[in-house]
Each structure stands twice: as structure tokens, then as C-alpha cells.
Amino acid sequence: MKTVKRQSRTGRADARGVLVPQPTPKRFYGHGIPGVNPVELTGKLIVVEGADGSGRSTQISRLVTWLEGGGHATVQVGLKRSTLVSEELEQAKQGNILSHITLSLFYATDFADQLENIILPALKAGFMVLADRYIYTLMVRDLVRGMDEAWLRKLYGIALVPDAVFYLNVSSEELVQRNFAKNRVLDYWESGMDLGLSRDMFDSFLKYQGLVQEQFRRLQSTYGFTIVDGERSADEINSELQRNIESILAGH
Numbered sequence: 001m002k003t004v005k006r007q008s009r010t011g012r013a014d015a016r017g018v019l020v021p022q023p024t025p026k027r028f029y030g031h032g033i034p035g036v037n038p039v040e041l042t043g044k045l046i047v048v049e050g051a052d053g054s055g056r057s058t059q060i061s062r063l064v065t066w067l068e069g070g071g072h073a074t075v076q077v078g079l080k081r082s083t084l085v086s087e088e089l090e091q092a093k094q095g096n097i098l099s100h101i102t103l104s105l106f107y108a109t110d111f112a113d114q115l116e117n118i119i120l121p122a123l124k125a126g127f128m129v130l131a132d133r134y135i136y137t138l139m140v141r142d143l144v145r146g147m148d149e150a151w152l153r154k155l156y157g158i159a160l161v162p163d164a165v166f167y168l169n170v171s172s173e174e175l176v177q178r179n180f181a182k183n184r185v186l187d188y189w190e191s192g193m194d195l196g197l198s199r200d201m202f203d204s205f206l207k208y209q210g211l212v213q214e215q216f217r218r219l220q221s222t223y224g225f226t227i228v229d230g231e232r233s234a235d236e237i238n239s240e241l242q243r244n245i246e247s248i249l250a251g252h
Helices: 056-069 086-094 100-124 135-144 149-158 172-183 201-223 234-249
Strands: 044-049 074-078 128-132 164-169 226-229
Touching: 044 056, 044 100, 044 135, 044 234, 056 074, 056 128, 056 234, 074 100, 086 100, 100 128, 100 135, 100 149, 135 149, 135 201, 164 201, 164 234, 172 201, 226 234
Parallel strands: 044 128, 044 164, 074 128, 164 226
Antiparallel strands: none
16 A cells, blocks of 8 residues: 655655645635634645445545554544534434424534534644545535525535545445445435435435435536545555545645
8 A cells, every 4th residue: 555655746755754745725615714814724624425335434544544654643524523513413313303404504513613623723733634524415415405505505605625525426226235234224314214205215215315416416516526436445446545635745
């Protein structure tokens, strides 16, 4: 496995041989967080998107090991990890009674808390921040549920534009097999059961994930994230991610 200790053609390494991340301009999608100067955010924000069963967690774990082995400090964030509302959000979801707007605002609050208290401070300190999903999953879920896209764009105008976004694309048929193999049951929300697509959870899962993938492909043209074939081996996927991240570290 390659390591980031190898100096790239255009990057520069420090005395230890560690590839020093080259500074790149940062910006917010909209109004951002008051008082935050993007110029001071010298770290890198890497996002890995994909449905449950797409291999996100495996790839992020491997990337953390690879980056830290190369001398880069890392921080991990993801959905429902805020100390402010994560427990309340999880409890509220158990009843399956949340309205679409309430659920959307719950997740937005979870994201905003992590952005202000974890992501931005880590980037200011020069860390590599790896996000296990970001605003794109939240927007896609809401769009599938009929939420207004202009409203969502304004809601997530606080979000920082990542240095790279990788979407692990896995077919609905493969996802259902992976989720059954791992959990022996399908998740209510990941199956879109609240949408009334089908009374059968298996059928609803396939339909819902198809709608999610359709929205991701549509947003890709706007946000420009990289679509990665998630049905290959974990090693092949990880090698592709490493190559892309090395390029980012070199300032490409």
C-alpha cells in the first residue's frame, strides 16, 4: 500500500519526508459561519458519501490509518455524532413519527454543531477532516421526500465546500444483499418506509435507494463530486481514493 510519505512531483515534503498539504482556497456554499475566515482553514476536508452498505466506514478507517501513518493528524465526523442533539435525534427516529421538516431540521442542527465545534477548529489547526457523509446525503434524503431545493440550499449555506467528495456508487440490488448480510434486517428510514412506496420493506428499499441514487447523480453535476465504483474490492477502491487524496495534498 502506498503511503503519503512519498513526495509527489509538485508537492513538498518536510524534514521527516511527510508530504506537506499545499494550501488551497476555502469557501462556504452560502453565508457560512459568522466570524470564520476561510483563509485560516489550512487543513483538508475529505468527504465520503454513499448509502448504508456502500463501504464508507471501511474506506474511511483505511484512509485514517494511511494518513496517520504518513504523519497527518486526522479528525472524523459523520451524521448523528453531535454532542448537542445526536441522542435526541436517535430517540426521535425510533418512533417513526417525525415530520419531514422536523427530521430535516434535526439533522441540520446535528451538522451545524459539528461544523462549528469540530470541523472548522480542526481545519484551522491544519488537520485532515474525514467526513462519513456530509450535507449531500441530507439534501438527497430531503429531496426524495419532496422538500424544496432552494430552501435546502439556503439551510446548508453554512457548509464549507470540501476539498474532495467521493460518492461510493453501489446498485440497489447489491446494497440490499449487503445490508441483509450485515444486519439481517433492513432499516425503516433507509428503506423509505415513511414514503409509502410499498408495504413490503424489501421492495420499498429497492425503490427508495433508486430514488436516492437518481438525486445523487443529479446533484453531481452541480457539486462536482467524484463517483467511485463501490462494487469493486475494498483494496481497489482504497487505492483510487489514495491516489486522489495524494493529488489534493499536492495542491492539484
